[in-house]
Amino acid sequence: MADTDQLPGRILVVDDEVGMREFLAVCLGRAGHQVTTAKSGADALRILNDDEDNLGYDIVITDLTMPGIPGMEVLRHARERDTPPQVIMITAYATTDTAVEAMKLGAYDYLIKPFKVDEILVVVQRALERRALRSENRRLRDALDGVHTLDRxxxxxxxxxxxxxLVRRVAPTRTNVLIRGESGTGKELVARALHKLSDRAEGPFVPVNCGAIPEQLMESELFGHVKGAFTGAAADRRGVFEIAEGGTLFLDEIGELDVTMQVKLLRVLQERSIRPVGGSKELSVDCRVVAATNRDLEAAVESGEFRSDLYFRLDVVRVVLPPLRHRSEDIPLLAARFFDRFNREMKRNLDAIGPEALDWLLTYDYPGNVRELENLIERAVALESTSMLSAAHFPDRRPQTRTNDVVPERFPPEGLDLDAALADLERSLILAALDQAGGVRKRAAELLNISFRSMRYRLKKLGIEVGRGDDD
Known part of the structure; x- marks a missing residue:
């Protein structure tokens, strides 16, 4: 009786010795496999080529030395098929050269006669598992086409x-769009898709990270400046509104703009014209504005940090990107795409993502969302030393902070200083993020889903000094 834990397979056995053919047919058949035998290399090629008889073999087990067409030719022919089977070579006359040649041609394994029943059954099962993984990865790659894709x-x-x-419906309009979502969810990809699906696709797409530009340079970055407008302005310079003429301007981290710049941006959106810093003339501009943020802008409006009139001007159509932890069914698709890309770019030639690695990916929380998944796959592909991507190079899981860990069971009689308690919690989280990021402030900000500008502000407010300044 076949082991219920084993994968059944369709196997072609090729050997000119009748005893070996019968031996393999019996032991593989008892293990639950469907076995066809061929008495020669020519017979094997006929079976593989015959559309009527071809069952789509999972494995070919072929003798190396046979009269007429040898096992190497059977191997070459089998590996050239559209969906190639795994090929196991067997021989009583082993040499290092032939073993190396067989593996270079794509053989799965190379066994020396005589071998034990258990040995061949184990090799067959492993070959079937590899083929199943390759088939699953191929299915995932095929699923990337059609309705499951939008640009990238x-x-x-x-x-x-x-x-x-929603993106397909709003892209052809010139309506302003606000993209909401946590850091790493793909807000810029949405903005690029809006651009490519619009009638402005032939124009430029200009991305600007509002949280990465110093406040004193923001006006010049957006609207440009004229020669002599300030110290260092040695020539006229166009701003991004002019550069994006006829295309799309993507303002990422829009919630980090200070109030003064918010007023000026609102005027541009209303008047469709800009005035470069130090200039005296208004310049008309024609570009679509798409903004994005990971902040709660409604709360920022309530607190007075963000102007309500600008918010409503930007938030005509809202696209909300869910975090990766809320769409786990997309993880295998994304992992397959990143695996294929890095496997190709690094020339690693790995076979597939192993089952334990996929299980790890499916149960991870992804605080950094799709960007973190991409980084995990890139690192694992670079470090993997076997033919299958394993979970060995994924990080150890860190316990998640629970509310009960920071909320006291009972408040003291004198009460609690809420501001001080929140400051202590904020300090602890920032220090933990800095520790995990190796002191790199920009990476720590990404772990906390805040902008680099916000991180610098909080460090200054809390009096936290860190040593690494190469991220400024």
Whole structure:
């Protein structure tokens, strides 16, 4: 009786010795496999080529030395098929050269006669597992086509299908769009898709990270300046509104703009004209504005940090990107795409993502969302030393902070200083992020889903000094 834990396979056995053919047919058949035998290399090629008889073999087990067509030719022919089977070479006359040649041609394994029943059964099972993994990865790659894609974004989840549908509907208009989502969810990809699906696709797409530009340079960055407008302005310089003429301007981290710049941006959106720093003339501009943020802008409006009139001007159509932890059915698709890309770019020639690695990826929380998944796959592909991507190079899981860990069971009689308690919690989280990021402030800000400018402000407010300044 076949072991219920084993994968059944369709196997072609090729050997000119009748005893070996019968031996393999019996032991493999008892293990639950469907076995066909061929008495020669020519017979094997006929079976593989015959459309009527071809069952789509999972494994070919072939003798190396046979009269007429040898096992190496059977191997070459089998590996040239559209969906090649795994090929196991067997021989009583082993040499290092032939073993190396067989493996270079794509053989899965190379066994020396005589071998034990258990030995061949184990090799067959491992070959079937590899073929199954390759088939699953091929299925995932095929699933990347069609309705599950939008430009460079992929997803089969209902949440992402709604995003794709909204983007397709709003892209042909010139309506302002506000993209909301946590850091790493792909807000710039949405903005690029809006641009490529619009009638402005032939124009430029200009991305600007509002949180990465110093406040004193922001006006010049957006609107440009004339020669002599300030110290260092040695020549006229166009701003991004002019550079994006006829195309799309993507203002990422829009919530980091200070109030003064918010007023000036609102005027540009209303008047469709700009005035370069130090200039005296208004210049008309024609570009679509798409903004994005990971902040709660409604709360920022309530607190007076963000102007309500600018908020409503930007938030005409809202696209909300779900975090990766809320669309786990998309993780295999994304992992397959990143695996294929890095496997190709690094010339690693790995076979597939192993089952334990996929299980790890499916149960991880992804605080950094799709960007973190991409980084995890890139690192694992670079470091993997076997033919299958394993979970060995994924990081140890860190315990998640729970509310009960920071909320006291009872308040003291004199009460609690809420501001001080929140400051202590903020300090602890920032220090933990800095520790995990090796002191790199920009990376720590990404772990906390805040902008680099916000991180610098909080460090200054809390009096936290860190030593690494190469991220400024």
């Amino acid at each position: 974004m992929i997803g089969r989840s209902e949440a992402m299908q709604k995003v794709f549908d």
